[in-house]
Amino acid sequence: MDLSLNVNGRPEQFSAQPNELLVERLRDGLGLTGTKVGCDTGQCGTCVVRLDGRSVKSCLILTAAAAGSAVTTIEGVTTPGGELSGLQEALRQEHGTQCGFCTPGMVMALGELVDNTADREAPTEPEIREWLTGNLCRCTGYHSVVRGVQRACSAAREDAPAQPATATAAAASGQEG
């Protein structure tokens, strides 16, 4: 079937089998190998991408079911070799990686949490850990990741102007436009 996706801001059109998984399209079809496959059962979270802004496991979604949506992968978070996002920078400072295989999925899952806290109360440590339960890491024991998220949330709140959420979003959008 002929399908289309907007991937990292670029329209993509292609033909796919009905049983193709989104992660296969991203990795094999589009060569976006930052998204990883670590298990067969949706447990590990290495394949998390943002689908219309929400973090989802791309190994649990058919490409066909995502058709017409906007997908952001880890490659869409920064330009190659470019400046790290606030979350990535915070994780770098806390060394929230080791082997790095779970890292892209974590950045994509946690990105949603951090984005949502710029103008709200920062998440508590239990909330961060709860948010992370969909992502497995065998190296770090999660502590440095949690510290990174706390750092990122603090930075995001300090950077955010003291305005209502909608006004902030409008202002940001206006600046970009």
Added chain:
Amino acid sequence: MTTVTGETSPQGGGVLGRPLDIREDPQLLRGEATYVGDIDLPGTAHMAILGSPVAHAKILSIDTKAAEQLPGVLKVATAADFTDVMPLPCIWIPGGVESHFPPHPYGLPGSRPVLSGDTVRHVGDPLAVVVAETPRQAAAALAAISVEYEPLTAVTRADEALAEGAPQLHEAVPGNLNAYWTCGDKDRTDAAIAAAEVTVELDLVNQRTINSPIEPRGAVGDYNAATGEYTLYASTQGPHNHRFLLSALVLGIPFNKLRVVAPTVGGSFGTKGYLYPDMPLVLLLSKALGRPVKWVDTRTGLMNSTVQGRDHRQHVTLAGTRDGRITAVRCTSYANLGAYPSTIGPGVATALMGRSISGMYDIDAAFCEVYAAFTNTVSLGAQRGSGRAEAAFLMERLVDRYASEIGMDPAAVRRKNLVPKEKFPYDNGLGWTYDSGDYQLNFDRAIELSGYADMPARKTEARARGKRLGVGIASYVAICGVGPSTRMSKEGMLGGTWESANIRVHPTGEVTVTVGSASTGQSHGTVFAQVAADELGIDPAQVQVYEGDTLKAPYGQGTYGSRSYSMAAPAIALTARKIKSKLVKAGAVFLGVPEDKVVYADGKVFVEGHEDDTENTKTFAELAMALWYGWGLPPEIEPALDETTHFDPPDFNYPFGTHVAVVEIDELTGETEVVAYTAVDDAGNIGNPKIVLGQIEGSIVHGLGQALMEHAEYAPDGQLVSRDLGHYALPRAIDAPFFTLDKTVTPSPHNPLGAKGAGEIATVPPAAAVVNAVVDALSDLGVRHIDMPVTPEKVWRRLRGEAQ
């Protein structure tokens, strides 16, 4: 959240010992690192492996015709296609025992063929492969291979495999016994136990667990017909080892025709150092098809093919006096090697465990015997903390049992028996000689930091909330720094275990360090640059580290047993000293003074007493360029700066530590929550505390996993019940408790950095600490032991008075 109270103490005022940012991190955070699954060579075909669905059977026939007809299928192969390939070898059969296994053509003990032909011996045992245009086509074709099996009875426990009438796995191994191995003094130990005032005994199950790196294994084979050269890209923690084993011992091709490349590797924890059938298969099939062949495992595939860990059933005895002096320890262990001896599995199950059982204690008599048996399960191998964790578990459980028996505080019993500082080097009577340590300092620090004295009050407070609070201590010594090659040969290791490093100084003053080790997430690029920069007195940003490619790096054994920083880093430091020595010689020539008047410091050479005088100084970069040109050098000085060191230490090193776990058990649900965890570890001098902090935290959580949830469970017919992550629990972020971390620093005398192993050492004690805490919480119910994993159901039953 982790609290770190230890001081960071840089060594020598340089960049070593400092928590420098990790240079690997930005690439990993952007998803730009290349793992084996991301490698996409032009024209690649894809391989899938058919694993046996039954645990033990004779193969009567395999029909591949239907599979060969399917779309995209390029080749279907079985054992019959690889009759000229040598079996995978086992290179660590513990010394002094007969392996009972058919020898490998090169005189080594054999292990398994690349594909099983007549018999399959565990679920997942590979017996056929398909290569197709796409991974999906290859996987689909597996289903079309028709295999006729004659089922045989399976056995999954080591003790049952050794019983009379048990199913026999290998004709050449009567009674399924691979090795009976002992260490220590049996007569002396038996006598001490017979004469003791107090003896305590325990029957322990150290359950089988699955290491579960988040990246499953993968391999890409690329044969170049024009040159006859093979390249293997693989998720390996020992590319040089794999090159040696594959070229000379399996494929029978010249050593210099095989290149092994480890790209970024997504965790290993022991499992990716082994030789697996997929590695020779992708190379052979690439040659057969004239295309690169790629294989990436699934999670279920990993669980029934990649080596698993632990798995001992033990009867252990401790003897002592009524006033708390331990006089003897004895262990009889049944180790489950799985269906085939893995590359080094038999050594892990025997020497690494047995020689470690006396832990931190000064014990007069100790003895360990291991019956290492074959069963219809996945082969056994190393796992983060391998051997030492099993040893610490039995010893630390015994100490608590003993303390309870004599009515003495478990901390006091431990304190009384620690090896005293003045006794180092200390021969533990089981084959290890501990290099250095101040166990009292370390132990006291852990007890103090944990708030041990407040536990009675905390227990009372918890009971008021419907919780039972328990506290458990576990101390350990972990053999690391494998190792001294001659010593390892006596241990039965077939091959040198030294490590090497090369330093090349470029004409522009930049430095390239290449090492034989290979990171699986330990940030070698950062810390090895620190080592070289510190020695040379230059900026670490000038230093680039290369490893993981046999074409570029010198030989070495790779990353295992927490050895990289105490083996490869000393090799780098010693090489940097050779560079400095040459710079001094060259400096003497260029400065026109005798060599003994020349000093090297802070990245420059100068005439003694003239450090700030530019006339009498040459910088590192100036000398690098001068040596590159080679003009005006006397005959005894070769041009260029390029040095290599092969480091083979005089003995192992022995990090140690003490952990204290505090658990709360819910009276209603039986759920165990680790509410506080204190760890004080001693890894000698540390290169980059940021790296080690992460390793300590991750290791503790790994150990908690074994205590609380992880179990590779086999049904009696040999089916692996925990076949995916829906059936095998790994700790998640919510399972990690608050940690309080500290360290003591006792340098090892066995390497020039004073380093000890660090990466996995904190995995060694957590299981014992947690189970000790759980038993403490339930002790008033008469509970004396509880088997891992300590699931809510098990505890719930004990709370209601059911026996284990």
